[in-house]
Amino acid sequence: MNLENIGSPEGVMMLSIAFILDFLGFMLVFFAFAGVDDYGLLDILGTVSIGGWLLIKQFFNSSGTVSAKKKMRGVKFLVSAVTEFCPILGSIMPSWTILVFSELTS
Amino acid sequence: MSSFLAKILKNKKIVILGFLLLFFAELTIPILVQGQSMTAEQKAYAGLTTTGGTSQYNTNFVIGSKSVAVSDSCHYKTTGDAFYYGLIYGVGYMALTTVETVAGWATSMYKAAISTGTYAGYACDTCIENNKIIKEGWPKARDVANMGIVLGFVFIGITLTLRISGYEVKKLLPQLIIVALLINFSLVICGVFVDGANTMVTFFIEKQGGLTGDFPAKANGGFANILRAAWEGCKTTDMISAIVGNIFYDIIYGGVLFLYACLFFARHIALWILTVFSPIAFICGVFPFTQKISKMWWSNFLGWCIIGIPGAFCVYIADSVIGKLNSGASNSEAGSIIGYLIPAGFLLVGFFLSLAISATGSDSVVGAGKWVGGFALGAVSGAAAKGSGWAKRLTGGGNGSTGGTKTAPAGGSGPTGGRRPTGWGGGTPPVGGAGTMTPPPPGSGPGGRAASGRNAPTPTVSGEPKQSFAYRAGRATRNAYEKVTGVMPSTDTAYRAGRATRNAYEAAKAAPGKAYDTTIDVAKSGYNAAAEGVKSRYEGIKEAGGIAEGWAKSGYEATKEGIKSRYEGIKEAGGMVGSGAKSAGRWIKGKFERSETDIASNIKDEQKHAEVAAKSGMDVSQRPPTGGSTPTV
Numbered sequence: 001m002n003l004e005n006i007g008s009p010e011g012v013m014m015l016s017i018a019f020i021l022d023f024l025g026f027m028l029v030f031f032a033f034a035g036v037d038d039y040g041l042l043d044i045l046g047t048v049s050i051g052g053w054l055l056i057k058q059f060f061n062s063s064g065t066v067s068a069k070k071k072m073r074g075v076k077f078l079v080s081a082v083t084e085f086c087p088i089l090g091s092i093m094p095s096w097t098i099l100v101f102s103e104l105t106s
Numbered sequence: 107m108s109s110f111l112a113k114i115l116k117n118k119k120i121v122i123l124g125f126l127l128l129f130f131a132e133l134t135i136p137i138l139v140q141g142q143s144m145t146a147e148q149k150a151y152a153g154l155t156t157t158g159g160t161s162q163y164n165t166n167f168v169i170g171s172k173s174v175a176v177s178d179s180c181h182y183k184t185t186g187d188a189f190y191y192g193l194i195y196g197v198g199y200m201a202l203t204t205v206e207t208v209a210g211w212a213t214s215m216y217k218a219a220i221s222t223g224t225y226a227g228y229a230c231d232t233c234i235e236n237n238k239i240i241k242e243g244w245p246k247a248r249d250v251a252n253m254g255i256v257l258g259f260v261f262i263g264i265t266l267t268l269r270i271s272g273y274e275v276k277k278l279l280p281q282l283i284i285v286a287l288l289i290n291f292s293l294v295i296c297g298v299f300v301d302g303a304n305t306m307v308t309f310f311i312e313k314q315g316g317l318t319g320d321f322p323a324k325a326n327g328g329f330a331n332i333l334r335a336a337w338e339g340c341k342t343t344d345m346i347s348a349i350v351g352n353i354f355y356d357i358i359y360g361g362v363l364f365l366y367a368c369l370f371f372a373r374h375i376a377l378w379i380l381t382v383f384s385p386i387a388f389i390c391g392v393f394p395f396t397q398k399i400s401k402m403w404w405s406n407f408l409g410w411c412i413i414g415i416p417g418a419f420c421v422y423i424a425d426s427v428i429g430k431l432n433s434g435a436s437n438s439e440a441g442s443i444i445g446y447l448i449p450a451g452f453l454l455v456g457f458f459l460s461l462a463i464s465a466t467g468s469d470s471v472v473g474a475g476k477w478v479g480g481f482a483l484g485a486v487s488g489a490a491a492k493g494s495g496w497a498k499r500l501t502g503g504g505n506g507s508t509g510g511t512k513t514a515p516a517g518g519s520g521p522t523g524g525r526r527p528t529g530w531g532g533g534t535p536p537v538g539g540a541g542t543m544t545p546p547p548p549g550s551g552p553g554g555r556a557a558s559g560r561n562a563p564t565p566t567v568s569g570e571p572k573q574s575f576a577y578r579a580g581r582a583t584r585n586a587y588e589k590v591t592g593v594m595p596s597t598d599t600a601y602r603a604g605r606a607t608r609n610a611y612e613a614a615k616a617a618p619g620k621a622y623d624t625t626i627d628v629a630k631s632g633y634n635a636a637a638e639g640v641k642s643r644y645e646g647i648k649e650a651g652g653i654a655e656g657w658a659k660s661g662y663e664a665t666k667e668g669i670k671s672r673y674e675g676i677k678e679a680g681g682m683v684g685s686g687a688k689s690a691g692r693w694i695k696g697k698f699e700r701s702e703t704d705i706a707s708n709i710k711d712e713q714k715h716a717e718v719a720a721k722s723g724m725d726v727s728q729r730p731p732t733g734g735s736t737p738t739v
Contacts (some may be wrong), residue, residue, distance in 0.1 A: 004402060009409045010461040012372060045361055048454070056458040082332065 014053055014104070019049040021046045029091045030049075043084045045069070046096050051077060054103065065096035076102065108413035131203035194342070199350040205353050209360030216363040219370035220311050220418075244293055255286045258392060280394045294386040296407070300377055303411040310418035336363065355447065362453040369417055369460065376410040413464035420456020424449035584697065644716040647709065662698040666691060 007013045025042050054077055058070060080099040084090040259282065265275050288295070380387075380403065389409075391400035427449045669691040 006404060007402070009372075009376070009413045012376070013365075013369060013461055016368060016372070032496070041357070045357075049361070049365070053456060053461065056455070056462050061463045083320045095388045 002105050006101075011104045014050070015097065018046070018100040021049075022094040023096050025091045026094075029088070030079055030091045032091075040085065043081075043090060046084055047081050050096055050100060051081070057103075063087075073103070115159040126468050133653065190342075194345060194349070196347075201353050202349065202356070205356040209363070210357040212360040212364040212367060215367035216370075219367040219374075237378065238292070238379045240381055243378075244385070247382055248289060248292070248385040251289045251389045252286075254386070254389045255282065255289070258282045258389070262395075278392060285388050286390050289385040289388045292388050293381065294415045296377075296381045296384050299408065299411050300381070303415055306416040307414040355450065358447070358450040358454070361452060362457060365457050366421065366453070366682075369457065370414065373414050376406070380410065394405050413460050415460075416463045417456060417460040420452055420459065425450040427452060450694070586702070641720075644713065644720075647712045647716065647724060659698075662694070665698075668696075695716040 006015070025038070028038055028042075034062055054073060058073065078100055080095040083093050083095040177692050258278075262279055262282065264270070348626075383403065387400050387403035390396035390403070
């Protein structure tokens, strides 16, 4: 596991964003009984921000071929996004943080 | 009744829905009242006029932060119209107010982040006078680094004294001295990088209109016009799309500005922390076991320095695009939302681009720094080596940077070539009677070659051109091997000794009486002498083998050293790659290994022969004589 990228500017920023999104989602669970909901706003923000980051990262590291790593990256993003869009599971699971962490340490 | 109310109040959803309905009613009822139930005086008071039986509403239209004067003539014809437009108005009001508030917070954060330098106590990222964190932290880190310098000197001293290998102490010492000076200027060095990056960041931020970043406000102005046009024209679809677009726009801009605010805040804090630790990072760059920390520090420091530049540039581009795309845009066109969404896309992409560029950019800067540093160091050391080479040439010694002349080590004394056995061979025993047999004087027997390798001249390679040095060193090794094999004693001395012993024995058998005993004694002494000779010859062979091996090894080492010094000389001179030297080294090494194998097999053969000879000396009947005259008794 390569932990050097965690302390880089990219790592600090993206981990912060992912953590905030997951934390807000988790906090919303406690207010769900009062009818408070984000109507998928956090999920959209997460998909746009973290997906955009992965896309640009891929563009910068692109070698022109579809490698197994790229496929794995896409699969991991899809799994995280689908998990986040699930009503209760998405709020409880810190899937954005896990995705960013695994991407930074891979 | 009270229990029913309690039940209702316990159900939070019903309570919240009730509040929402009240809020909605508060928004819609006045419109209904104004449009349908007001008297002419009331209408005049409220800004409504009646033209041809239709209420005309002249007032400010307020949704969220948008307040524009409208002249309304189509919304209050019927109660249904009023309810419908009231619904749109109410929902739009709630949603837009919420997202605009959040976007406003993000805007305020962004403004604060890009103007952190103006706050008292943190006016400068790397100024000790104006930044409390630097003022408190950096001197302490510098003191710790100074202690590290002292420990470094102690470490180098111990390494030198105890001759601990593995550390290039000669390189460490000058580096440590330089770093001892640099850590006191680490703040200035950091300041150069940070101020350089900040100059560009400030340039782009000031270009966008003096640290404003009021994208939501700008866009809201545009949306207000769209809404007003839609409201006045009673275009419901345009109105809804404008409200939805505005909400979407505010979310995107609020989110992006929040990200930029986090980015610039984090940049300031990271630069402060990294600047505080800069003296320690500098000293970590000296020692091999801490260089990783130094590399990490430089990578992160440069990354945080340059991360602001693409970020500020993208904000500047987005600001310009908003101005150009929306100048003179139609107020009634919902499509003009695109004019605000494209800059939002710019901002979002710019943010991620900043992150990606910071990572690759810092690596590039570190790589460029290494290249420049390596080039400068190579040039300096190459010039120094050439200078010393010229100096040596002028004083008549060696050829400078090519490593000077190399002399192969002395090969030691050559093998003795086997001892000459004493008391064996051609002595003539007394014939008849009680004659006495005198053993021959030592050194008169056969065998025992002269030690041709003992005083062989040591192969030297000096004054040769540097290109052929490796080949000549290899040739010297080969010559040494050939000389060693040349002085190996041959096996026929052992056979001669055995033959003489056998003859003596047969002569003794043929001699009668005392002469027989005497002959036996002579034979015995001859046998002993032969055995000693064989033994000493065996030892000689062994010794010769050992010397040959040592000689070849030292020759190989000399070759290796010569090749190494030549390779380094070429490398220091800054030009050629020593692939030729490497291949020559490989060839010589292979040659040496083959020589070593040959010598070992030769020694084994000799040992075998010696053993066979020794055996034949003890039991001559097993080994028929190959000639020679029978001694007479």
